[in-house]
Amino acid sequence: MEQYIPKSALVAKIERRIEHNTEWKDACKTLAVLAANQAIEEDKKILSIINSLEVKEVNLEFITGWFDHIAQIADDRMTLTNQRMTDAHALDEIKCLAKNSSEFITKHYKAQKGE
Structure with a gap:
C-alpha cells in the first residue's frame, strides 16, 4: 500500500532543521x-527540489x-464496443x-489532504 507524506509536513520538518542548524551554528x-x-545548504537544496514538484x-x-459509464451499463447492458452483456457480466463490470x-478517489483525496 502506498503511503503519502504531506508536502507541507516535509517542508516544515526541513525548515525546522535549517532553523535548528542555524541556531547551533551561531x-x-x-x-x-x-x-x-x-x-x-543541503536542506535548502532539498527544499528547492520539493518546491519544484507539481501537484x-x-x-x-x-x-x-x-x-456515467456505470449508469450506462446498468441501463443498457452494453460495452463500450456496443456488445450486449449478460446481466451477470454487467454486474461484474459495474462492480x-x-x-x-472508489480506490482512485480515496487515493487522490488522501494525497490532496497530505495523509
Whole structure:
C-alpha cells in the first residue's frame, strides 16, 4: 500500500532543521560551524527540489465519466464496443468500475489532504 507524506509536513520538518542548524551554528565557533553550514545548504537544496514538484489536479470530467459509464451499463447492458452483456457480466463490470473508482478517489483525496 502506498503511503503519502504531506508536502507541507516535509517542508516544515526541513525548515525546522535549517532553523535548528542555524541556531547551533551561531552558538558554535568551531569546525562544527562548517558541518552546520553544509547541512543548511543541503536542506535548502532539498527544499528547492520539493518546491519544484507539481501537484496534479484530477479532472472532474474523468471521474464523473466513470459514474456515467456505470449508469450506462446498468441501463443498457452494453460495452463500450456496443456488445450486449449478460446481466451477470454487467454486474461484474459495474462492480469492477465502482471499486476502481472508489480506490482512485480515496487515493487522490488522501494525497490532496497530505495523509
